[in-house]
Amino acid sequence: MEKKKIEEVFSILNKTWPDAKCELEHNNHFQLLIAVVLSAQATDKSVNKALNPLYTQYPQFSAQDLVKMGEEKFLNTIRSIGLAPTKAKNCLKLANMLQENFDGKVPLNRTDLEQLPGVGRKTANVILNVLCGMPTMAVDTHVERVSQRIGLVPATKNRLEIEEGLLKALPKKYAIKAHHLLIFQGRYHCTARNPKCETCPIEHLCLKRGVVTH
């Protein structure tokens, strides 16, 4: 898609969702990291629902607190989230690694983040974007679907290609916010099933134009 049209897409998305931001509740870096790890193949609503009681009771819940709590108890608090046993195991190991290697703090660079269990490129990109204001592009199910439907980048299922294509095509003005604009478009409008094409604010710019098949 031409640069001018891409700029128009993000301009409209920005007007549609001026307050687009991370919707995972957290009071500190560690809580956000845990929330993002738990959000894999799960809605942020379900993650907030499971973590809210914990974070309300312990507003500064930290890596040390999670280690003290233990895997079994933590698993019970997150049971309502899909893939819970794997995630609980990863979170405990992650908390231990933070204690041992990073003074209990969340490392704010890609290399260290991606060494942590349950943390891959997408999660690292979210952390760097939300906590550091870095212009990263976390490509998840929403960003992949939306950017492919609109035609922002050439058709591919390779998420790294999509990430690089988007970063190259993005107007710098929206470099930091773009990720959340695409998330909101995907979450509330360009949904996987039954997308609301009839009332889509960028329908006239979309490659699909209401002929989405899946």
Next chain:
DNA sequence: ATCCCGAGGG
């Protein structure tokens, strides 16, 4: 390519 796997929506 396949496995991990619960709630919510349609």
Next chain:
DNA sequence: CCCTCTGGAT
């Protein structure tokens, strides 16, 4: 009932 959700590790 079936599909989807801010993926990651093997």
